[in-house]
Amino acid sequence: MGTKTWHSLPEYQALRALMESGTTSKAAIRLGLSQSAVSRSIASLEARTGRILFEREGGRLQPTNEAMRMNKRLDPLFEALDRIDGPPESTQETLRIAAPPTYAHRFLVDHMATFLKTNPNFYISLEVASSEDVIRGILGGQHDLGLTGVELSRDGVRLAPYRTSSAVCAMASDHPLAQRQVIRPEDLHDQPLIALTHRHARRAQLEKILHGARSDPRIIAEVSTSVAAVDLAKTGLGLAIVNPFPIVQYRSDGVVFRSFASQITYRSYFITPDHSPISRVARSFMRHLRLHTAKDSFSEKA
The missing domain is CATH 1.10.10.10 (Winged helix-like DNA-binding domain superfamily/Winged helix DNA-binding domain)
Incomplete structure (x- = not known):
C-alpha cells in the first residue's frame, strides 16, 4: 500500500x-x-x-x-x-432579438448601442423579420426577445405591454393640413392618401371610420410598412395614417405628425417564450428600453 x-x-x-x-x-x-x-x-x-x-x-x-x-x-x-x-471572470451573455423593420431600423439600433456601451459583457444578435416570423422565431427557440406592434397572441409566447399610442396623420411639413393640430376623418375627403396594404388589420378599421364620416380620400399608393408610408408622405405625395410609435422617435425632419381624431389605438409588445424564464440579459434590455425611450406627444408607457 x-x-x-x-x-x-x-x-x-x-x-x-x-x-x-x-x-x-x-x-x-x-x-x-x-x-x-x-x-x-x-x-x-x-x-x-x-x-x-x-x-x-x-x-x-x-x-x-x-x-x-x-x-x-x-x-x-x-x-x-x-x-x-480575484474578481469573477466576465462571461459574455447573448441576447437574440427579432423585430419588424419599423422597430429594428434606427430605433432599436440606437438603443442597442447605448445598452452595449454600458453592458460590455452582453452581446446582441438582431434579426429583422415580419411580426409573424418574430412569433415563429420565439416559438422555435431562435429568438429570446421580440418586439411587435401587432397583437398576435399564440400559445407558447408571452406578450408584455410596452407602449400604447393613437393614430396620427403623417404629412410633409408644407402640406395644407399641417397647420391643424388635429385631423378629422372628414378632413381627408378627396385628399391623396398613402395606405397600408389590406393585410394590415388597421386598413379595414380606417376604411370603416372614413366610410362612417362619408370621407372618400384618393388612395394613390399602398405600402406594407409604416416607415415606407411616412417616407412617401414626406415627399409631398399625400398623407398617411400610421402608428406613430416608434417612427416619431426617429423620423422628424421634413415630416409632421398630427393627431387623427379616431378610436384607432395601437400597442407595442415585448414577446418572450412562455415555456422558459426570461433571461437576465433580456430582462436588462427590456428595462433599458422602458427607462430610455424618449417621451413623445403620441405614445406613452403601457
Whole structure:
C-alpha cells in the first residue's frame, strides 16, 4: 500500500516568495511572517520531498534546479488561487432579438448601442423579420426577445405591454393640413392618401371610420410598412395614417405628425417564450428600453 501524499500550501507559498525575493527577510515581509517561519517552511518542504531546494552562496540563497522545476509545476495552482481570490471572470451573455423593420431600423439600433456601451459583457444578435416570423422565431427557440406592434397572441409566447399610442396623420411639413393640430376623418375627403396594404388589420378599421364620416380620400399608393408610408408622405405625395410609435422617435425632419381624431389605438409588445424564464440579459434590455425611450406627444408607457 503506497504512502499517502499530502501538500502544504504555506510551504509552497514560502518557496515561491523566497525564489522571487531572494532572501528570507524579504520573503517574510511579503508573506507577513517571521523569517524563522519561512525558514521552517522551506526546511519542512525539503525534508518532505527529499530534495535540496536552496543553496547558500555569498550570503544569498540560490534556488537549485529542483526548486525551479517544482516552482514551475506550481504555476497552475497559484493561477487557480488568483482566479478564486480575484474578481469573477466576465462571461459574455447573448441576447437574440427579432423585430419588424419599423422597430429594428434606427430605433432599436440606437438603443442597442447605448445598452452595449454600458453592458460590455452582453452581446446582441438582431434579426429583422415580419411580426409573424418574430412569433415563429420565439416559438422555435431562435429568438429570446421580440418586439411587435401587432397583437398576435399564440400559445407558447408571452406578450408584455410596452407602449400604447393613437393614430396620427403623417404629412410633409408644407402640406395644407399641417397647420391643424388635429385631423378629422372628414378632413381627408378627396385628399391623396398613402395606405397600408389590406393585410394590415388597421386598413379595414380606417376604411370603416372614413366610410362612417362619408370621407372618400384618393388612395394613390399602398405600402406594407409604416416607415415606407411616412417616407412617401414626406415627399409631398399625400398623407398617411400610421402608428406613430416608434417612427416619431426617429423620423422628424421634413415630416409632421398630427393627431387623427379616431378610436384607432395601437400597442407595442415585448414577446418572450412562455415555456422558459426570461433571461437576465433580456430582462436588462427590456428595462433599458422602458427607462430610455424618449417621451413623445403620441405614445406613452403601457
